[in-house]
Amino acid sequence: MKTIAILGTLDTKGEEHAFVAELIRQRGHETLLIDVGTLGDPTVAPDVPRADIIGDQQFADRGAAVAAMAEAAAEFCAKLVAEKKIDGIISLGGGGGTAIGTAVMRALPVGFPKLMVSTLAASESAPSYMGVKDVTMMPSIVDVAGLNCISRPIFANAAGAICGMVETARPVAEDNPVIVASMFGNTTDCVNHAKGILESAGYEVLVFHATGTGGRTMESLIETGLVAGVLDLTTTEWADEHVGGILGAGPARLEAAARNGVPAVIAPGCLDMVNFGEPDSVPAQFAGRNFYHHNPQVTLMRTSADECLALGKILAEKINLSEGFVKVLLPQGGISVTSQSGGPFHDRIADEALFASLKAGLRGDIRVEEFNCAINDPQFAEVAARALLDQLA
Numbered sequence: 511m512k513t514i515a516i517l518g519t520l521d522t523k524g525e526e527h528a529f530v531a532e533l534i535r536q537r538g539h540e541t542l543l544i545d546v547g548t549l550g551d552p553t554v555a556p557d558v559p560r561a562d563i564i565g566d567q568q569f570a571d572r573g574a575a576v577a578a579m580a581e582a583a584a585e586f587c588a589k590l591v592a593e594k595k596i597d598g599i600i601s602l603g604g605g606g607g608t609a610i611g612t613a614v615m616r617a618l619p620v621g622f623p624k625l626m627v628s629t630l631a632a633s634e635s636a637p638s639y640m641g642v643k644d645v646t647m648m649p650s651i652v653d654v655a656g657l658n659c660i661s662r663p664i665f666a667n668a669a670g671a672i673c674g675m676v677e678t679a680r681p682v683a684e685d686n687p688v689i690v691a692s693m694f695g696n697t698t699d700c701v702n703h704a705k706g707i708l709e710s711a712g713y714e715v716l717v718f719h720a721t722g723t724g725g726r727t728m729e730s731l732i733e734t735g736l737v738a739g740v741l742d743l744t745t746t747e748w749a750d751e752h753v754g755g756i757l758g759a760g761p762a763r764l765e766a767a768a769r770n771g772v773p774a775v776i777a778p779g780c781l782d783m784v785n786f787g788e789p790d791s792v793p794a795q796f797a798g799r800n801f802y803h804h805n806p807q808v809t810l811m812r813t814s815a816d817e818c819l820a821l822g823k824i825l826a827e828k829i830n831l832s833e834g835f836v837k838v839l840l841p842q843g844g845i846s847v848t849s850q851s852g853g854p855f856h857d858r859i860a861d862e863a864l865f866a867s868l869k870a871g872l873r874g875d876i877r878v879e880e881f882n883c884a885i886n887d888p889q890f891a892e893v894a895a896r897a898l899l900d901q902l903a
């Protein structure tokens with residue numbers, strides 16, 4: 511038997527949360543009904559009243575109340591998890607409920623069961639609610655506004671889902687030291703080959719897809735102190751961040767390992783490309799540029815020499831923050847599959863601008879090694895893996 515927290519704005523959505531709580535109890539689990547409402551009195555009796563979370567604070571503005579409740583509830587529930595008083599959490603909500611519920615879930619550890627049934631689950635803003643945590647969002651289809659022929663089966667599925675999560679035993683595995691690595695489709699061969707070498711040396715390698723969210727998630731994991739080393743061979747997110755693509759990872763990308771002194775090996779993988787959606791989604795300002803249609807939903811644009819010059823400076827600035835070991839590797843034969851000789855993005859002038867700018871901007875004590883091969887050649891992957899292993903040894 512497990513204990514599942516049911517967190518909700520019980521002043522406006524008490525009936526719905528009570529319905530889910532009853533279904534969970536029917537499965538043999540205990541429930542902890544937590545009220546995070548900010549308007550009127552709860553319509554059902556909570557196990558944890560809002561006063562236990564936020565005290566007797568009063569707010570004239572609903573937005574301020576939601577923000578304060580989100581912060582306080584996140585702290586409260588994180589403590590419940592740390593004290594092993596709950597084994598999973600579920601919430602149902604519209605705008606305010608989703609803001610509070612997902613703020614709480616983002617404060618909980620990766621791997622802890624968390625499910626948000628939301629009117630915003632299929633919206634463009636869904637990634638911002640999930641952040642870099644494993645928040646599962648389920649579309650409510652209709653508003654969370656009573657029980658009806660649509661909401662009942664949706665809420666029942668949600669209750670079954672969270673029960674399934676807490677009932678599933680975690681596989682027992684040997685905890686090896688962790689290395690994180692960045693990868694894109696155009697650096698897959700390189701990273702997979704390096705991953706095999708690192709795993710053979712006794713490390714667990716976690717690979718993050720460099721899609722913006724992947725880079726942010728990797729940075730956040732490095733910040734936790736759980737990471738022994740970083741193989742950051744796919745720094746492409748900076749191209750999107752700088753030029754205006756859709757897969758930027760934010761201005762702090764490349765800072766976590768540097769500031770925390772975590773050993774890192776870095777390469778400018780896939781900085782030859784900026785990502786957009788379907789062809790019609792590419793901003794008009796880029797008309798006439800060199801494009802490659804990766805698939806119907808992804809349009810790639812070649813970075814120019816000027817953009818590469820700027821990207822080299824940005825990478826150098828971030829790498830210069832390093833307080834521990836860092837090595838930069840430059841594959842002269844191509845920084846992606848598409849930029850190799852004969853590829854659609856092959857542009858020696860742009861690549862040379864990137865390399866020259868990066869080398870010129872780095873601190874004198876940071877080692878740079880150049881190789882007459884492409885990033886996906888086995889030789890490059892082997893050098894990158896060995897360079898990191900030498901430091902970790």
